[in-house]
Amino acid sequence: MVTDHPETFHNQGPTTVNRMADLTMPLTPAAGLFTANEAKVTARDVTVHYGEKQALFGVSIDIPERSVTAFIGPSGCGKSTFLRCINRMNDTIPICRVAGEIRIDGADIYDRRLDPVLLRARVGMVFQKPNPFPKSIYENVAYGPRIHGTTTSRQELDEVVETSLRKAGLWDEVKDRLDQPGTGLSGGQQQRLCIARAIAVGPEVILMDEPCSALDPIATARIEELIFELARNFTIVIVTHSMQQAARVSQQTAFFHLGHLVEYGATEQIFTAPSDTRTQDYITGRFG
Amino acid sequence: MIALYFVLMAIVAVAAFTVGAARGRRLQAAGLRLHSLPAYHGLFLAALCTVPMMVAIAAWAPLAPRYVESSAIAALPEAARPTTGLERDARLREIVLSAEGRLTGPAAANVEAAGRAYLSAQTTSKTVLIIAGILAALAAFSWGLPRVSADFRARNRFETFTLVVLIACSAVAVLTTLGIVSSVLFETLRFFQRYPWWDFLFGLQWSPQTAIRADQVGASGSFGAVPLFVGTSLIMVIAMLVAGPIGLFSAIYMSEYATPRFRSLAKPLLEVLAGIPTVVFGFFAALTVAPFIRRAGEALGLSVASESALAAGLVMGVMIIPFVSSLSDDVINAVPQSLRDGSYAMGSTKAETIKRVILPAALPGIVSAFMLAISRAVGETMIVVMAAGLAGNLTFNPLEAVTTVTVQIKTLLTGDQEFDSAKTLSAFALGFVLFFFTLTLNVIALRIVRKYREQYD
Numbered sequence A: 001m002v003t004d005h006p007e008t009f010h011n012q013g014p015t016t017v018n019r020m021a022d023l024t025m026p027l028t029p030a031a032g033l034f035t036a037n038e039a040k041v042t043a044r045d046v047t048v049h050y051g052e053k054q055a056l057f058g059v060s061i062d063i064p065e066r067s068v069t070a071f072i073g074p075s076g077c078g079k080s081t082f083l084r085c086i087n088r089m090n091d092t093i094p095i096c097r098v099a100g101e102i103r104i105d106g107a108d109i110y111d112r113r114l115d116p117v118l119l120r121a122r123v124g125m126v127f128q129k130p131n132p133f134p135k136s137i138y139e140n141v142a143y144g145p146r147i148h149g150t151t152t153s154r155q156e157l158d159e160v161v162e163t164s165l166r167k168a169g170l171w172d173e174v175k176d177r178l179d180q181p182g183t184g185l186s187g188g189q190q191q192r193l194c195i196a197r198a199i200a201v202g203p204e205v206i207l208m209d210e211p212c213s214a215l216d217p218i219a220t221a222r223i224e225e226l227i228f229e230l231a232r233n234f235t236i237v238i239v240t241h242s243m244q245q246a247a248r249v250s251q252q253t254a255f256f257h258l259g260h261l262v263e264y265g266a267t268e269q270i271f272t273a274p275s276d277t278r279t280q281d282y283i284t285g286r287f288g
Numbered sequence B: 001m002i003a004l005y006f007v008l009m010a011i012v013a014v015a016a017f018t019v020g021a022a023r024g025r026r027l028q029a030a031g032l033r034l035h036s037l038p039a040y041h042g043l044f045l046a047a048l049c050t051v052p053m054m055v056a057i058a059a060w061a062p063l064a065p066r067y068v069e070s071s072a073i074a075a076l077p078e079a080a081r082p083t084t085g086l087e088r089d090a091r092l093r094e095i096v097l098s099a100e101g102r103l104t105g106p107a108a109a110n111v112e113a114a115g116r117a118y119l120s121a122q123t124t125s126k127t128v129l130i131i132a133g134i135l136a137a138l139a140a141f142s143w144g145l146p147r148v149s150a151d152f153r154a155r156n157r158f159e160t161f162t163l164v165v166l167i168a169c170s171a172v173a174v175l176t177t178l179g180i181v182s183s184v185l186f187e188t189l190r191f192f193q194r195y196p197w198w199d200f201l202f203g204l205q206w207s208p209q210t211a212i213r214a215d216q217v218g219a220s221g222s223f224g225a226v227p228l229f230v231g232t233s234l235i236m237v238i239a240m241l242v243a244g245p246i247g248l249f250s251a252i253y254m255s256e257y258a259t260p261r262f263r264s265l266a267k268p269l270l271e272v273l274a275g276i277p278t279v280v281f282g283f284f285a286a287l288t289v290a291p292f293i294r295r296a297g298e299a300l301g302l303s304v305a306s307e308s309a310l311a312a313g314l315v316m317g318v319m320i321i322p323f324v325s326s327l328s329d330d331v332i333n334a335v336p337q338s339l340r341d342g343s344y345a346m347g348s349t350k351a352e353t354i355k356r357v358i359l360p361a362a363l364p365g366i367v368s369a370f371m372l373a374i375s376r377a378v379g380e381t382m383i384v385v386m387a388a389g390l391a392g393n394l395t396f397n398p399l400e401a402v403t404t405v406t407v408q409i410k411t412l413l414t415g416d417q418e419f420d421s422a423k424t425l426s427a428f429a430l431g432f433v434l435f436f437f438t439l440t441l442n443v444i445a446l447r448i449v450r451k452y453r454e455q456y457d
């Protein structure tokens, strides 16, 4: 049932025309983008309990580096739960227990000797609702470099802030008002600020949990473009409820249902020729 | 009789509500679509009928005594009628006592007659009130009942009524404050007619004993209030040094680190501190803390007065811990979880998150918690009376006895006093200064809160 054999689609290439993508701008990735990519995150048999309630059942998946992987599935199926396992944010929930194995670059992230705080510097996260800190735009982006001490001078920090804001496509809009509160930006700008904030720490993986669900279509399109851009340098995992979004931005798609990873493969394949009837039902909107 | 009036008012309200709502329901049953739900028609009628009754009693309350008194005086024979206001008051007292049968000694015949007139006038006035009230309610009712119809906007009318009631309540609160402030202000001005205000505000000598006879020593008191201000500030600073860190840090622990179980146990316990009467804190300060500090000081070779600012400040600090901790705990809890998640997800530790994200976000609330605690410390009297003494020393040394503004007000106004000596009036001036200080503090706190509001959300 679980198709965790990335090699089956690694060599496919984006030859088929995406059924969904023609609805909007087709962001078809360059052929070389994921064909040669190695697995960045590997999960084996991950099981999660909230107290007595089991939320994930033996999830195994390989997420290739420098590409976008989308998690789709009906509400409550465990997408966020699995996402939060990858940067150990579940540790902040007292009743949550995680079993199984997750490796990043081959290193077990649930190893006792590993500091979750350092892990989260390598695995950034963007949330469903934009959550800028009640600080200035500059301070929001400088937050990560400051706590990790990655910059030594004010000048260097300025540079990091500027590059991060540029990468997040926000620089031109805010460069004249860096000292104004981040909470004063529009929703879409706030979300890009949160992305800039995550980039500034210099992560390898960026997890996004429904990053566009609070945004209008134009702001959403901006973010999607940005995600596509970011995939050149980062490994991106995105949870989304929008089938079109998954089709537009991702190279791999994983379908979750009732805590199980039902199907995982190249996005084109999932959307054109799903092998599981549940996947088929879900993407054609028969249940959700 | 007056109690009867209020019972009547309640009955009228319930009856009007029932009738109005029933009529609304009948309309509904007849297949009409009402603009407002039947209950609103009931509420509208109830409000409509009780308001005139309230107006009636409000008008009656000041008028009735006048009518009753003048009819009692009128019952006296021409010759026995009082001519001066003072005489009138005395006569009336006599008449009232006789009417209530509490007059000791034999009453003059005309006083007894006047007493009877007094009683009958009282009955008349109350009867008039009740009849007027019922008539007013009936008039309102018969005006209002036909209005209950499908289109009648009872819901909006009742909304207006609610608004008026709310405005009236806030007006009472505001007017009371204004009244208190103006009476204090008035007495303060009287004090400054006798004593120059700059000597009061900037004088360094506080000895309010004025002489009873003109030739006594120290015939003129000295009202330089600076020692009191210094004493108050000294104790306030000590108290805040205790309550600030302890209160804030315990709030952080409780809201960020403690398990929910521990928190639900510890928080009420801490709040018990706020419920202990200040006089208990006072004798704790005087009998336990002050001697302890004295002994500890002597062991270190310091000279410590048996009543010291330190003892009072420490105990006061303990007293106001719950003000700081409980309020800060609430505002820290109100910081959205998404900010914490955002910070953790960037790889910051709990302490970094608290220091850099949570505390700045909660700052306005924390500032107001501190301000509230300071106002409390400045206004506190009992602990200082018992533990810091009465001596108006001008000193910044926490080991000496000092006195505070509130303690002096209490000392000046207790016991037998003539009410227009400089000594008593100076208490009002002190009260005014204290009020002004707390007001300033509140304004500053509001400013800070507003500044951060604008900036942050």
Ligand SMILES: Nc1ncnc2c1ncn2[C@@H]1O[C@H](COP(=O)(O)OP(=O)(O)OP(=O)(O)O)[C@@H](O)[C@H]1O
Binding pocket: A050, A053, A055, A073, A074, A075, A076, A077, A078, A079, A080, A081, A082, A093
């Ligand atoms: N903090 C928590 N405590 C207890 N149960 C939780 C918690 N978070 C999630 N769950 C449960 O775990 C299951 C999976 O939740 P999860 O949030 O991962 O779903 P999701 O796929 O992200 O849904 P959505 O699309 O609505 O965001 C749900 O049944 C949910 O009730």
Ligand SMILES: [Mg+2]
Binding pocket: A079, A080, A081, A209, A239
């Ligand atoms: Mg979710």
